[in-house]
Amino acid sequence: MAVIVQKYGGTSVANPDRIKAVAKRAVEVRKAGYDTVVVVSAMGDTTDRLKKLAFQITDSPSEREMDVLTSTGEQVSVALLAMAIHSLGYEAISFTGAQVGIVTDSAHTRAKIVKIEPVRIKSELSLGRIAIVAGFQGITHDAQITTLGRGASDLTAIALGAAFKAEVVEIYTDVDGVYTADPRVVRDARKLPVITYDEMLEMASLGAQVMHGRAVEYAKRFDVPVHVRSSFSRGTGTLIREEAKSMEKVVVRGVTANKNQAKVTLHGVPDRPGIAARIFKRIAGEDINIDMIVQSVGDGGKSDISFTVVGDDLKRALAVVEKVSTEIGAEGVNSDDKVAKVSVVGLGMRSHSGIAARMFAALAEESINIGMISTSEIKISCVVESKLADKAVRALHSRFGLGKQMRARRKRKEKK
């Protein structure tokens, strides 16, 4: 029988009434004749509450014990959801990550799935039962409880989707799909009916907080179709899938802004081979993720090196960079935490040129200065002043004709 995997996030199971609503949706899928696997997160703010308890005990909780602690959150959810499904007259059985055979490596609090042993779920599904699986957690070969890291219930769902070759993995969340831009910023933003894995990956990493990036990667790798939709409404959401010929030929799929950014610049860096490597190795050693990097060679064999980090990491990044700056004889360091990264994303860029030029022009028309630029095959990002980020997003959204109105106008034109 075809399998459908559903995943419900913390807000979708935040209280008994919502859990009952989730039970109804799961039963609907079962009634429609699918083998049904449901992955749930911890209720509401449970995980944060548990972490807070840990930090009341100690400033540096053991990661092994943190996993033992936080994995209880999902265990509560699966038991309650199973009970809720029973009360609707359907059979259901809950599984912890350990019971279901989600085997991970031993990197506590950020473990990677090594394999899934689907035997147990399969036998329950064959009995007509709905299988309810605790998201976010797994178990090592020597029976240690692990968690997959923040937001990784998505990953659990995709991994199960891959293991069962699911027809679709439905990711239920508090938004009803992926938009061309943040609807709170761009009134005219349009829900995308479909988006490719690569585009979604760029959107996810750029701050469209719909789905966990690692989960999208996993879905792409195993070609698992994903449907992002709202648990509070019935409408169709956004389908994430491989590129297909039938897909609408758009150049730019969406515009995103990520405001939690900071820029660090090393001035007057001696222009010797290996200097950049030395700088970034040290930063990586502190587990700080670097995003964009720009090097500008100036006069006299000196260059400026700028990079961006997540705003929360700025303090730690500066501490390292200031040390390195002295060691390599750079002229100085400065930073700016009032920057944002604005990006346009779209598979069509691969075959269309001139997108960057159009992007820069649109920003220039609004007198928005561009601090740094980086590009990938399907994305162009510009660093701008934080306070201008929303303005930039609106300008780009309009320039690339992503809104409902523009689309309608274009369609009318095509008909003529």
Added chain:
Amino acid sequence: MAVIVQKYGGTSVANPDRIKAVAKRAVEVRKAGYDTVVVVSAMGDTTDRLKKLAFQITDSPSEREMDVLTSTGEQVSVALLAMAIHSLGYEAISFTGAQVGIVTDSAHTRAKIVKIEPVRIKSELSLGRIAIVAGFQGITHDAQITTLGRGASDLTAIALGAAFKAEVVEIYTDVDGVYTADPRVVRDARKLPVITYDEMLEMASLGAQVMHGRAVEYAKRFDVPVHVRSSFSRGTGTLIREEAKSMEKVVVRGVTANKNQAKVTLHGVPDRPGIAARIFKRIAGEDINIDMIVQSVGDGGKSDISFTVVGDDLKRALAVVEKVSTEIGAEGVNSDDKVAKVSVVGLGMRSHSGIAARMFAALAEESINIGMISTSEIKISCVVESKLADKAVRALHSRFGLGKQMRARRKRKEKK
């Protein structure tokens, strides 16, 4: 190395500060050179809170899922306690019931321990680590999570004590030991330095809520010395152990009262063989525990049968008994929920006669009427009016010379 098992109840780990205090006590034992195993219950009212959630979902939650749900409570406690011990600079590792190999039968919510596989704890202890074990839970042969029933963290501790041949199992609770009577009722009540398993069993089942009865039985069976003591003070508590020659030769060890009792009487029961069996089989079929039973044969081949049940079960018991009464042609049923059971307990009764007579005399002197009487080798119980229970306890406590004053007087006498 000698092993000490400590068990801390819910109030002892109710918040982060108390967990830190528990950590200190565990570390003290480790420092003293013992292999240390610590069993903990869920924090404060966690178990009740989780059960309440379940009943918000459904009136009849599945027992399997109830176990998945409630077992999370102890899992939270073990993780937090491990962190707290780490922060004191000692090594500790937490275990769920599943991880530690507490194998049970599959009677969810009231499972029985089948065996304990101590290999994993042993190897951690041999590394100098403090092993922290979730009380109350186990796992079946096919990896289902089970719980051992209310208050069964005591049982986990005793079972581990038996598995490791522990020097002692320390049961930390919110009272500082077992008393000759409830100190809230009898001002002169004295803490017992030592008590036998059998006496403790009678005391436990009679309402001295210090330790779970099943745990005492288990301790007796495997001859595990138990030390009941307070987690909020440093004093010695009460040692529960096998009878020893060196033990103080007392006839009566303590007096208890259990006020949550009700009495049911069937009047005019035809005096035919098998009638009593029929009545009590039906009641047992409803999972109602009968305590005392008295049958009085009257005139004309009719008898009255009275029995006591826990007050909470009265309604259910009456429903059954009224049906049975009609079926067997009894004359009628009445009940009284304003009764209490007052008992004197002591190993010395085995060899001393006249204890019952002294008990009845003491009650008579206070004009306390005795409704029913039952005796065992080491216990005599009388049913009295609820409102007279405290008075009865004080009278008996004094009559058998259990108080501090009496004892002091006796000792002075002996010296002369």
